[in-house]
Amino acid sequence: MKIDILAIGVHPDDVELSCAGTILKHIALGKTVGILDLTLGELGTRGNSELRTKEALNAAKLLGVSFRKQLSLKDGFFENNQSNLIPIIEIIRETKPEIVLANAVLDRHPDHGRAAKLTADACFYSGLSKIETVINKQQQIPWRPKALYHYIQDNYMEPDLVIDVTNFIDKKFAAINAFESQFFNPNSTEPITPISGEHYLDFVKSKMNVFGRAIGAQYAEGFIKSRTIGVNNLFDLI
Numbered sequence: 001m002k003i004d005i006l007a008i009g010v011h012p013d014d015v016e017l018s019c020a021g022t023i024l025k026h027i028a029l030g031k032t033v034g035i036l037d038l039t040l041g042e043l044g045t046r047g048n049s050e051l052r053t054k055e056a057l058n059a060a061k062l063l064g065v066s067f068r069k070q071l072s073l074k075d076g077f078f079e080n081n082q083s084n085l086i087p088i089i090e091i092i093r094e095t096k097p098e099i100v101l102a103n104a105v106l107d108r109h110p111d112h113g114r115a116a117k118l119t120a121d122a123c124f125y126s127g128l129s130k131i132e133t134v135i136n137k138q139q140q141i142p143w144r145p146k147a148l149y150h151y152i153q154d155n156y157m158e159p160d161l162v163i164d165v166t167n168f169i170d171k172k173f174a175a176i177n178a179f180e181s182q183f184f185n186p187n188s189t190e191p192i193t194p195i196s197g198e199h200y201l202d203f204v205k206s207k208m209n210v211f212g213r214a215i216g217a218q219y220a221e222g223f224i225k226s227r228t229i230g231v232n233n234l235f236d237l238i
Helices: 014-028 049-063 081-096 108-127 165-178 200-213
Strands: 005-009 035-036 067-070 099-102 145-151 161-164 220-225
Touching: 005 014, 005 081, 005 108, 014 035, 014 049, 014 099, 014 161, 014 165, 014 220, 035 049, 035 081, 049 067, 049 165, 081 108, 099 108, 099 161, 108 145, 161 200, 165 200, 200 220
Parallel strands: 005 035, 005 099, 035 067, 099 145
Antiparallel strands: 145 220, 161 220
């Protein structure tokens, strides 16, 4: 199926933490959105890949996305090579998104920056006709998304654009909390991680406050552009 936006994250929960509000807002506007997880998050300290997948599918239902697909690139050790680019290209060509949202270009977790480059390269190569991909015995047609934006994750980065998601804050955090194994649970016996502390989700919300302040909104999500942003007129920027 063709969609409007494809949100790609290297780990299940990357998308929810960083751009779930934007997804919810655009679905409310009538746009179609899909999610692609590049890995199963098998190196995560808490839980395991099977539980993480179950949580990811629950989060997808809460968001109301058209689909959630998961690849099995090697968490922590994936490389930017042909074998890892091709399955991403196949999904881009299959779903034909106008916009792709991808991991932060630089972040605390080294997977995020590498996934940002991998996704950006896949978006470009997906438009090259001499790269042939075949699904269900049918050769795919080249497709290059019109725009790629990198969401901001753990490290603070000055955004190139922010999106007001104030009206969707509760639904965003409901989707985040679908990942019960990853975040604070006073009854958990799992090891403490940088994102499982009691106040981590307060940090996520506070950063959204900071992004929102620049545009007079209570909560916003920030993005880094991959190319020059074009608008039809100056009033599109108000």
